[in-house]
Amino acid sequence: MLSIIYPYRERDLDRIRFSLNSLCKQTNKDFLVYFVDYGSPIDHARQVKDLLEDYTFVKYFYCFTEYQPWNKSKALNSVVKLLDTDYFFVADIDMIFHPSFIEITKKLSETREVWYFKVGFLSETESINEKEFSEYKVKFESNKEATGLTLCPTKQAQTINGFDELYHFWGSEDTDFHVRLVNAGYKLNYYDKDLVMLHKWHKTYRNKEVNHLTLSLQVKGIVQFNQLHLKQAVDNKVTKVNNSNWGEVISEIDFKELQSKSQIQVINNLSTEVNYFVFQQLANLKSGVHHFQFKKNKNTAQLKKQLKQVLKFKQQSQKFYSLKEINDLVLLHIVNFYHYYSYTYQIEDNLKSINLSIKVN
Template identity: 50%
Template sequence: MITILYTYRNRNLERIKRSLDSLKKQSNQNFEVLFIDYGSDQDLAIKVKDLIANYNFAKYEYLFTKYQPWNKSKALNYAVKKITADYCFNADVDMIFHPEFTSVLEKNKDLDKLVYFQVGFLSEEESSKDLNFDDYKIKFLTNEEATGMTLFPVQKLRDIQGFDEFFHFWGSEDTDIHNRLKKQGCQIEFYNSKLLMLHQWHKNYRQRETQKLNLELQLSRIVEINSIHLKYNVENQKVIVNSPKWGEISSEFDFKQLETFENELILTNETDVIDHFLFVKLPKFQDGILSVRFIQDEFQSTLKYKIKKAAGKKVPNYFSLKEINDKVLLHIISFYHTYPYSYKISKDLKSITFRIKK
C-alpha cells in the first residue's frame, strides 16, 4: 500500500476535484490518500471535507494552524508520523495524474530508493478545462532540478526526523530532504520515461509577494533565506535537523486557548520597544500565554513629531508595521514554531496580534 499525501490551505475546490478524479481513474487502486488541511478558513474547510468524502480512498484531516504561516514540512511530517503504509508519495492538489501513475509507483517501490517524477505544466487557460490526460496541451516540462513529486520509503523519512521545519512559506524543503536522505545512503532516481503528472496553473508565492503589509501572511526575502538555509544544511552535512518535537502540531485545545485569551499587551512601533520585546521579553517569558498587539505610535502622525524630525531634534525611531511583521515572523520560524502560537494581521492593516503559549 502507498499513501498519497496532500497538503493544502485555501485553494479552490475545482483543482482538488480534478486531482482526485484522476486518482479515481487509476488502473491500480492499491493506494490511499491522506489529505491534510493546514488551517484553511472554516467555511472552505467544510466544503473541502464534504468534497473528499465522495472518494472512498481518501481521508481528510484538519489541523488548527489557521493563524500560522504555511509550513509544508510540518504538514508532511505530521502525516509521516501517523501513516501505516511503507511508502508515501508527496502529492499536490494541483496535480492531474495519468491513469497508469499508481501502477508506476508500485513498480518503483524500493526501501532504499527515492523516485521523483517529471511534471508537465499547464497554462492558465488549459488548467480551467476538464479533459482526458492525453488531451491537455503542455506549456513546459520540468527537469531534474524540480524535486517535489517524490515516492519515499516512510521509514527513511522517520529515521532522519522528516522534512526540515525551518522552511516556512515557500521553497527548498523538497530539495533538502533529497540531500539529507542521499547522505544517509538512499539512491535517488528521476523518472521521465513517460509523463505521468500535469500541474494546474496558479500564482506562486513570488508572484503574490508584496513589499507592503498584506492580509496574506508573508515574510520578505523568505525564498532567499530558505535557499541560504538549504546551502547551510549541505555545507554542514546535516542529516537530522529537527527537534524531537518534529511533526507535532498545535491542538484544537491550544488553538481555542489562544483565541479566547484576553490579557493583551499593547506595544508601539518604536524600534527600542520592538527590539526589547524580541530579544528580552519574548525569550524570557515562561509558563503561560503571552499576547501582544503591535500598533503605530500616535505621536508618529502628529505635526509636532514631523516638525521636530525635520529640525533634526531627537525623536523616537520607528519601524513600519511591515518591518515589525518581518522581524516577528523571522523570530517565530527561527525559534518559536514548535510552540502553540497565533499570528494575525488586522483587516484594516493597522495592527498585528501575536500570541504564544510557553
C-alpha cells in the first residue's frame, strides 16, 4: 500500500475537494491518505475534518501549531517517523492526479529508488472549475528544479531522520531532502515520461514578505536563510539531521497550558533588554511554563533620559528596536534553537505587542 501525505494549513476547501476527487478516480485503489492539518484555526479545522469524512481513504491528523510558523518538514515527519508502509508520496493540496497515478507509482516503487515528478501548471482561470484530467489546458510544465512531490522508500527517509525541521515558513526543505538522500547513497530519479499531476494556480508565497509587522508570522530574509542552510547540506555532504525528537509536535495538553497565561514578563523595546533576553535569559530558563510580552515603550524619550541617568552614559544614546525588528530577531532565534520546545508565538491584533510562551522540561 502507498501512503500519501498531505501537509496542510488553512487553504480553501475546494482545493481539498479537487485533489481528493482525483484520487477517487484512481484505477488502483491500494493507497491511504494521511492528511496533516498543521495548525489551521480551530473553526476552519472543523470544516476540513467534516469534509474529509466523505473520503474513506483519508486519515485526518490535527497539530496544535496554530501559533507557530509553518513547517512542512515537521508536518511530514509527524507521519514519516511512524510509517510502516514500504513507500510514501509527498502530496500537495494543489495537486490534481491523473487516474493512473497510483498505478504508475506502484511500478516505480519496484525499483526501490526515490522518484520525483514533472508537473503541469494551470492558469488562474483554468483552476476554477473541476474537470476530467485530460480536459485541463496546461499553461506550462515544471522542470527538474521543482522538487516538492516525491515518492520515497520509507526506510530510506527514516534512515536520514526525515525532512530537516530547521526549515520554517517556505523554501528548500524538499531539495534538501533529495540532497541528503543522494549523499546517503540512495538513487534519485526524475519522472517526466508522462504528465501525471496538475498544479492549481495560487499566489506566489514569496511575494507576501513585507517590511513591517503583520498578524501573519514572518521573518525578513527567511527564504535566503533557508537557501544558505541548503548550501551547507550540499557543501558538507550532510545526511542525517534533527535530534531524537524529530517528528514530534506540540501536544494538545501543552498547547492549552501555554494558552493559560500567568505571570507575564514584559520586555520593552530597548535593544539591550531584548538582546539580553534572546542571548542569555532564554537559554537559562528553569523548568516550567514561561510567558513573555514584547512591547514598545509608551514614552521612549523619557525612558532614554532615565537610562542615561541610571547608567551614566550621557554621551551615548540608547537604541530601541521596532516591533518588526524584535519579531525578526526573536522568532528567528526560536525557530533555530527552540523549535523542539512546546511554544506559542502570537502577535496581538492591534500590532502593538508580541507574546511568546514556552515550556521548558
